[in-house]
Amino acid sequence: MKSLVKTLALFAACSLQAAPLIQNKYMKIERAGEKLVLSSLVDAQQMTAQLDLPGFIQSSKIAECSDQLWGKGKQLMIKHGDSTTTLTLYDGNPFAHLETRVSNHGEEMLNLKKLIIAKMDFDFDVKESQLNTLGTGGLRTASSPKGSYAYSVLADPESRNGVICSWLTQLRGVGLMLPTFKEGKHQLETQLDFGLMRVQPDQTRETDILLIGFFDDARLGLEQYADDIAKVYDINLPPKPNVYCTWYHRKQTGSGASTESMIAGNAVFAQKYLKPFGLDVLQIDDNWQAPENNPGKQNKGPIKTFISTTKHFPSGMAKTADAIEKEGFVPGIWFMPFAGDLNNPTFDPAIFAIDKATGGPFEDNRWSGTTIDASSPLGEAFLRKRFKRIYDWGYRYIKVDGLHIGSPSHNLYVNRSYDGKVFGNAEIHDKSMTFVEAYRKGLDIMREEFPDTTILGCAATQNMVSFAPVFGLVDAMRVGPDNGGASKGDWKQTIAGADYAGNLWFLNNRVWYNDPDPIYVRKSNPLHKARWMASWVAVSGALNTTSVQYSLLSPERFDIIKRTLPAHNLDVRPIDILENSKPQIWKVENDRMVVIALFNWEEEKETAINYPLERMGLDPNKGYEAFDFWANRYLGTVKGKLNTTLKGAHCQVLALRKTKDHPQLLSTSRHITQGLIDVVSEEWNPRKKELRGTSNVVANDPYELRIVCPDGFQAMELKTSDKTAILSAVEQADELARATLTPSITGSINWILKFQ
Structure with a gap:
């Protein structure tokens, strides 16, 4: 993080020059009146971005700089309005780094909830009607974009050339992308939502770093973006867990947390039959906790005290952790780290953030509870005590739900695209901190109190403040909605995890592990749908989770789980992510072989796939021997194009070797x-x-x-x-x-x- 601070504090290492333009081998940046023009220099079709900064430009200067993390580069420093924006091109990085500092030259406090960073127009060599945009909400045409968090891509699906705008850091605000289509042009406005940022008179405050880059292949650009996130936050992921979760077989166990005896039984069974294949975590979900000081009334959602246990765990949670560990598994547990209940006397109201409308504690009335304010000394002390208690029980894998409530925010589930809402109307104890700074402080506290612990965040879709603002502080993230209906064959929920996690493929294994929620192989889920789910998880390398009492499965269904374990760590790519809103073709390879997985996202209709090998990154002049895993059949030699037809809700996983x-x-x-x-x-x-x-x-x-x-x-x-x-x-x-x-x-x- 020291190098991150140096990246944000770029002025110190600069020596002023007087050149009119800066450039590296990837792009050039020049001033054109009140606009800044970024032009691609890569071997692709011509792409430019015209930036309009808020306020009139007062001056511009060129500087050389050197950064410990990014190396040598050049900067263009622009003073405009009450802000200074620095655009930096580093010699070895394809992105322009843009950072704005806000100054208060007045005599009164400047209160900023949001800040517009830049507005952009784009020019391509192709018609706007041929372009697509990709963001957290998925793939859209350039003429019908949706608001996005963290990143926005504008690309030609045919050539894959594209421009990527993305937030490298979100230490102070939530990075927003607001694309529009006006007068035949795709435009983008970039913003930061701080909740509230106070700038004192004569004070200058840093914001966050925005990236802009041009790429021959926008898919590779997103992967570069993820690599840069990992670099700036110094992310070193722990080994990828392979997880059993209790939540989705409540009817089999009588509790979302299962029971002390059933978990022990599942652990013994799994130790013999699944641990050798790679299963290594047994995680207890909601319903283990009993209410404390029961006031007769509680806020909506789960019990939020996390101290004592229900009748299902008569020996306490430490005993169950011991039983899990005895069988060679990592004990895991679910809880809500930053959630309280204003109705329960267990919680001192002084630990909560304040609802400015009522003057009382800030509460999400839907499910997530009351915000425990990590910027408050009392709030911090409460959190440390909570975290230490659970850590001391012996749990080294934690699933932390309702994560967004760590900042004063409402549960917007299912939240994917930006539609104007992030934070609530609230106030935190430390007025010098933005809501995101206080939020990340709470996450830092959790990290400190849970050393050597794998942390799964849950869930980004409750409110996307628990998406990019938590980068570097969790090891995995539930990126989609609950999919329990898939256990009964519900098709929408069968594909939900693959849809959401697939859209964020570039983060997986780089920034965190994408968690699409469990796969379901039980009899109530038709076999072809169970194979679809299992295949997507196995090929994509996403977090592998199952939720079932294993001994109740038939040998055929149980065998599917074995064939998915363990989750691999190789780089995977959705081949047609810029062409299809739900990519049908996935590729993973090593130096010996290639695996191509094909998915029909339609439940009833057949899907024909006729796709050139060259666009898959394969040699169009070579033949490839092919084997179909589920059909258990040699398909012969494939050359030129891959042609197949998939039945509704079916998939095909092909092993390929050059002839x-x-x-x-x-x-x-x-x-x-x-x-x-x-x-x-x-x-x-x-x-x-x-x-x-x-x-x-x-x-x-x-x-x-x-x-x-x-x-x-x-x-x-x-x-x-x-x-x-x-x-x-x-x-x-x-x-x-x-x-x-x-x-x-x-x-x-x-x-x-x-x-x-």
């Missing part, structure tokens, strides 16, 4: 990604006619190798370093050979397949 003149491993049965995460190495020995490999396997789980064999090769015999493994006879039909080994150990084994 070669010798046998190669095309697919395995271990995971839906078919060798992407389990195959460590593979080598063909032409002299011995042997295909050798190393794989990570699970004891007693049959592991099938699917080998594509060119003409003239016949698979003969399988050998393995696991001397007690059960080996099947090798079978070959035409170009595909199959060989199965059932290992006696969990871990890495070597195998050899001989040919003649």
